[in-house]
Amino acid sequence: MEMETPLTMNIRPGRRPPDIAAYEKNGGYRAVRKALKGMAPAEVTGAVKDAGLKGRGGAGFDAGQKWSFVPMGEDAPHPKYLVVNADEMEPGAFKDRLLLEGDPHQLVEGAILAAYAVQAEVAFVFLRWEYRLAARQLKQAVAEAYSRGLLGRNIIGSGFSLDLYLHISGGRYICGEETGLLNAIEGKRANPRSKPPYPQTSGLWGKPTVVNNVETICNIPHIVNNGAGWFKGLSRSAEGGTKIYGASGRVRSPGAWELPMGTTLKEVLEEHAGGMQEGYSLRGLLPGGASTDFLTPAHLDVKMDFGSVEAAGSRLGTGTIIVLDDRSCPVGMVLNLERFFARESCGWCTPCWGGLQFIVQLLGDIEAGRGRMEDIDMLASLAGMLAPGHTYCALAPGAAEPLASALRFFREDFERHVHQKRCPWKHA
Amino acid sequence: MEIEAAMAPYPVRQAAAIDALRIVQRHQGWVSDEAIAELSKLLEMPIAELDGTASFYNLIFRRPVGRHVILACDSVSCWLMDSKKLMSHIAGCLGVDPGRTTADGRFTLLPVVCLGACDRAPAMMIDEDLHTNVDPDRIGEILDKYE
Numbered sequence: 001m002e003m004e005t006p007l008t009m010n011i012r013p014g015r016r017p018p019d020i021a022a023y024e025k026n027g028g029y030r031a032v033r034k035a036l037k038g039m040a041p042a043e044v045t046g047a048v049k050d051a052g053l054k055g056r057g058g059a060g061f062d063a064g065q066k067w068s069f070v071p072m073g074e075d076a077p078h079p080k081y082l083v084v085n086a087d088e089m090e091p092g093a094f095k096d097r098l099l100l101e102g103d104p105h106q107l108v109e110g111a112i113l114a115a116y117a118v119q120a121e122v123a124f125v126f127l128r129w130e131y132r133l134a135a136r137q138l139k140q141a142v143a144e145a146y147s148r149g150l151l152g153r154n155i156i157g158s159g160f161s162l163d164l165y166l167h168i169s170g171g172r173y174i175c176g177e178e179t180g181l182l183n184a185i186e187g188k189r190a191n192p193r194s195k196p197p198y199p200q201t202s203g204l205w206g207k208p209t210v211v212n213n214v215e216t217i218c219n220i221p222h223i224v225n226n227g228a229g230w231f232k233g234l235s236r237s238a239e240g241g242t243k244i245y246g247a248s249g250r251v252r253s254p255g256a257w258e259l260p261m262g263t264t265l266k267e268v269l270e271e272h273a274g275g276m277q278e279g280y281s282l283r284g285l286l287p288g289g290a291s292t293d294f295l296t297p298a299h300l301d302v303k304m305d306f307g308s309v310e311a312a313g314s315r316l317g318t319g320t321i322i323v324l325d326d327r328s329c330p331v332g333m334v335l336n337l338e339r340f341f342a343r344e345s346c347g348w349c350t351p352c353w354g355g356l357q358f359i360v361q362l363l364g365d366i367e368a369g370r371g372r373m374e375d376i377d378m379l380a381s382l383a384g385m386l387a388p389g390h391t392y393c394a395l396a397p398g399a400a401e402p403l404a405s406a407l408r409f410f411r412e413d414f415e416r417h418v419h420q421k422r423c424p425w426k427h428a
Numbered sequence: 429m430e431i432e433a434a435m436a437p438y439p440v441r442q443a444a445a446i447d448a449l450r451i452v453q454r455h456q457g458w459v460s461d462e463a464i465a466e467l468s469k470l471l472e473m474p475i476a477e478l479d480g481t482a483s484f485y486n487l488i489f490r491r492p493v494g495r496h497v498i499l500a501c502d503s504v505s506c507w508l509m510d511s512k513k514l515m516s517h518i519a520g521c522l523g524v525d526p527g528r529t530t531a532d533g534r535f536t537l538l539p540v541v542c543l544g545a546c547d548r549a550p551a552m553m554i555d556e557d558l559h560t561n562v563d564p565d566r567i568g569e570i571l572d573k574y575e
Binding site (some may be wrong): 133190 | 549
């Protein structure tokens with residue numbers, strides 16, 4: 001049987017995305033009609049909960065459970081908000097771009113359903129400025145949805161109303177952190193907020209707010225149409241659905257592919273990315289973006305789902321693999337990653353901004369051949385300082401992951417830099 | 429007018445700050461101290477707070493930029509595909525370091541975080557155009573298209 005690819009079935013490389021007529025012809029907005037006319041909001045949440053849809057932004061939190069924390073009923077504060085996180089700024093991640101550019105109506109339909117489930121009256125799509133094509137496609141899709149009565153007052157006569165706006169970001173990685181994102185929409189600096197309270201009870205302007213990633217939202221119409229059993233059947237692991245995986249670096253065919261959740265690293269890299277380029281071999285990889293721990297060729301049989309990658313000592317994250325080849329310096333790569341995190345730290349928590357600056361200095365010294373052995377131990381202890389609980393948000397723990405794991409897997413490469421007083425990858 | 433319209437989705441005027449700053453930037457190229465002072469009245473927020481917001485976001489320019497802005501990715505996937513060489517070729521072509529504007533005011537060169545085009549690295553943007561799989565040796569041809 002041919003593999004089902006619900007999220008990308010309308011997406012053809014190099015072709016314009018379906019307009020509303022083409023989207024509806026392929027079964028689009030059927031889920032909105034089904035839910036708004038025939039299902040209670042709690043039934044929509046229930047369907048998503050039963051499916052076990054884990055958030056596709058990187059943290060993997062159960063989406064239905066997230067929604068279930070939103071106060072419901074007549075006494076609930078209003079307005080409530082839905083925010084679609086389309087900020088995709090994790091280095092190495094490019095999966096949401098595919099969905100945004102390729103099938104914007106799928107996102108609009110998913111947003112209507114998610115808003116209906118939590119009874120939100122206003123939705124924002126928080127989009128990074130650099131995704132110019134996605135912005136144009138989304139504006140068009142939203143305008144078409146309004147003109148067909150799928151957005152606005154009394155959607156298709158159901159009594160449910162929703163306004164959907166596009167918020168174009170001013171930049172900065174930290175805007176992708178869900179409470180930083182809320183501050184950005186409010187016109188403030190995007191410093192993450194202290195939690196609790198969580199956005200579901202106190203989000204935008206203190207009102208109940210749900211923030212979901214693009215890929216998470218795109219799954220909703222299919223779950224509403226086909227049910228939890230179908231969704232679970234798509235997968236090759238205990239976690240349901242498909243996943244958009246990607247690969248970048250020195251592989252033959254870098255790209256993004258929708259595959260069953262739980263596809264192995266090996267299958268993604270060898271069958272879909274075409275293996276390594278001629279003359280390069282695999283040294284290591286980050287399975288899900290910059291803020292995940294390194295894995296090595298010994299891990300190629302690991303299934304790419306949240307539980308399996310965690311059991312292997314890393315995180316699925318965004319599911320977009322970054323490949324380290326044998327002709328690139330691991331210390332140089334980690335220096336590049338930590339420079340990124342240091343620059344993007346919002347500056348609020350000391351272990352993050354101060355620790356990362358120190359880490360960058362030490363890594364820079366080692367890479368330049370000025371490092372000492374004790375610097376390597378100092379890096380390990382600094383990585384420990386960035387651990388969860390020492391800062392408001394996950395930026396610092398994310399920055400620690402590639403560093404700590406590189407010190408574990410590539411320690412001898414760090415030591416060679418110190419002993420040889422130069423980077424062995426740079427020719428003398 | 430344009431700025432008033434940008435306030436429509438929000439319950440408070442301050443929320444339109446990013447939109448308002450971008451509108452000013454679209455018309456004037458960057459956001460000056462005078463513009464911040466004007467906007468703070470319109471947005472009903474203190475000057476210092478608006479400046480704090482403006483200076484937080486890397487795509488809001490608080491200093492003048494060239495007619496064209498080059499955003500060259502310096503994140504990890506592009507790094508693995510030799511983006512350092514690309515950056516040094518661009519800098520060489522323009523005769524300025526990253527972060528600077530050419531003397532003729534034609535280009536500003538800025539490093540930027542991952543552009544989400546990692547499967548087509550190295551990547552960069554010039555104004556609103558995305559350039560992918562950029563060959564450092566052909567950077568001159570690309571720059572020629574931007575007068």
